[in-house]
Amino acid sequence: MVVASDEHLHVVQDEDNSKRRQILDGARKVFMDLGFDGASMGEIARAAQVSKGTLYVYFADKSALFEAILEQEALRHGQVVFNFDPARDAETTLKEFGLAYLQLVCRPGGGSAIRTVMAIAERMPDVGRRYYARVLDKSINRLSGYLKARVAAGELEIGECDLAASQFMELSKASLFLPFVFQAAPAPSEQRMTEVVESATRMFLAAYRAR
Amino acid sequence: MVVASDEHLHVVQDEDNSKRRQILDGARKVFMDLGFDGASMGEIARAAQVSKGTLYVYFADKSALFEAILEQEALRHGQVVFNFDPARDAETTLKEFGLAYLQLVCRPGGGSAIRTVMAIAERMPDVGRRYYARVLDKSINRLSGYLKARVAAGELEIGECDLAASQFMELSKASLFLPFVFQAAPAPSEQRMTEVVESATRMFLAAYRAR
């Protein structure tokens, strides 16, 4: 019995992680497709190919599972490495970052996360807050840090770097993100994204390049 | 007697409208507080102080009631009169418009509509599309029209006026709207909104003022 038990534990260790990941993968798909309320635990179980009961072995309830997904999503965003080398010039850096960012939020299915979080933010404000802090605010801060470096380097002249960072990110999304997230337009082409980001960069530098 | 009869008709007319309005008012509150799925017809009936059955006398189903509210919201947006007099100079006009727009989307409870619509756009894409077209796209078009006039007047020099209009609107919301809509920050002060809009205007003109 003891041996069997040990064996179990070992196996479980391994399976624990894989099962957990398996559940998260299935759940993300379903949550992002259908929203928090639209997703049912049954559908999630089917998508994850586990029994409904198993869901509750790993997650206390539907909300906990959902938040675990967002946690994962936040990590994934954090892992996208932007090249904010303080020594690189602003134009190159901004264009590169703007495009990467735009691709991130406008990727097929990329609107889903934001939509889904916004949906639930109404009833679970903490979820919304945390998502904003971990995903959106974090990007702003990293860009803001870079901008400060370029100000120090004399390339830029900016009053509020946080505001400027936010401005650039908003500019990059102009005319593309909102139609996409409201399903009024398909995901934009790479070509169009490049154009919009270039326009954003031009505008940004026109305003903030040190004279 | 005839007069009394007429009066009755009027009263009925009024009460009819008032009942519908009563339902819409209650429903908006509940929908905006809890989202489409979170709101139950029972709760809405209670909030509107009518019976559940009465809801279905005026609206075919939950979706119809929801869309009626969005319709109303769209009308409300449409009735906000922006002064796009083609003869006025861009700086004044943009500052004024930017502030009015920002106040509109960041008013207490103003994030709810957008949140709620985004939420449902996942499963009811038509609703999202229509809302985008009626509310967001419409504002862009009106601003774009004004910009074209200023280009013709020689004050501005713009490649794509639609993109520029979208850019200005995004700029105006920078650093304020997203935290607000994700409940990560309260509605911004008038003071702060003014500052952000002025920064947006500066940036816009730095890029697009005719040299």
Added chain:
Amino acid sequence: MVVASDEHLHVVQDEDNSKRRQILDGARKVFMDLGFDGASMGEIARAAQVSKGTLYVYFADKSALFEAILEQEALRHGQVVFNFDPARDAETTLKEFGLAYLQLVCRPGGGSAIRTVMAIAERMPDVGRRYYARVLDKSINRLSGYLKARVAAGELEIGECDLAASQFMELSKASLFLPFVFQAAPAPSEQRMTEVVESATRMFLAAYRAR
């Protein structure tokens, strides 16, 4: 006022009957199409082109309205005049009656009454009983009376005339009524009805013609 009141009464007298008939006509259609449970008072009101409230002026409730329809249907059946002249020979009379009867029960929509009554007979046995007595049993009795006359006339030799009457009626419907009432076949053609009734008559006379 008194005059007006009198005028009212007069008008009402007339309208009462016409409205009542109007309601019955609409209600029959709906009840026969949809069954007792499937028919809603709203639909009936629409079909009868009166308000829902008016229904309750003339009939206490849904059941009362339904029974009034059956009453009417029974009267209508009773008014179908079969030629049971005791002097006519059996072969002619039976063929004629059989065909008329078959046409009555297999007319398009003719299965509806029976279906509908059977449906409700489960929960309102009185309704079923009364319908059987007024419609089906009555026909049997009239035929039975005729058969007795022909027995007396020496043309037929029958032990139980009631049973024989019932047998002839069942024979007449053989292979046609059941498929029709279960919607497994459309209403039979006149040609086929004639054939079946002739076969029934042959069979009946083979058994009951006096030797």
Added chain:
Amino acid sequence: MVVASDEHLHVVQDEDNSKRRQILDGARKVFMDLGFDGASMGEIARAAQVSKGTLYVYFADKSALFEAILEQEALRHGQVVFNFDPARDAETTLKEFGLAYLQLVCRPGGGSAIRTVMAIAERMPDVGRRYYARVLDKSINRLSGYLKARVAAGELEIGECDLAASQFMELSKASLFLPFVFQAAPAPSEQRMTEVVESATRMFLAAYRAR
């Protein structure tokens, strides 16, 4: 342990079936007593002593449950073995079959199935059609097959065997089934059924016995 595990599986197997049967038994009772519309899923759940939710674990919806009961009823009919040995003489065979058939459709509660199906045939024609095909038409065909054999054997002389089969079945029910199904009379006594079937057989043979 393995054995225990096997036992478990068996138990589950059994309980699975037993739960389904439990539901079907409760549902049949309620459906037959109240008709399709009159029966509520709540009442059925109570009669079957399961929760409302469990009903939906085993059956997709109310209609599916209803059709499962009809299926069962059809099987039951199909399992009634009539002795249609082609070598047996017609008189014996017909009397035996007629009585068995009459007992089947006039058994206490036996009218319910037919009533209930007829009722629903209005709005769910497929259900009616299928029931007719599986239960009524099937019996006709089996009898028809036997009759053909007796024609070949020279005992009978029949133009249309299908019609003749239907005629015999209708004759057997004469004066008994309709009053019973409309609740105008209780289930007939065995004595009376025998008499009616004998009369039917006499009549049938008078018409179709080879001369």
Added chain:
DNA sequence: TATGAATGAGACTTCATTCAT
């Protein structure tokens, strides 16, 4: 008398969650 707005009980169905195995 005739209306139709309003009601509330009750129907079907879904689903998050629990529990015995």
Added chain:
DNA sequence: AATGAATGAAGTCTCATTCAT
């Protein structure tokens, strides 16, 4: 740990009936 059968609360919607006018 994993299962999946079972539950019951809650949701959307329908409809017979009432009532003020």
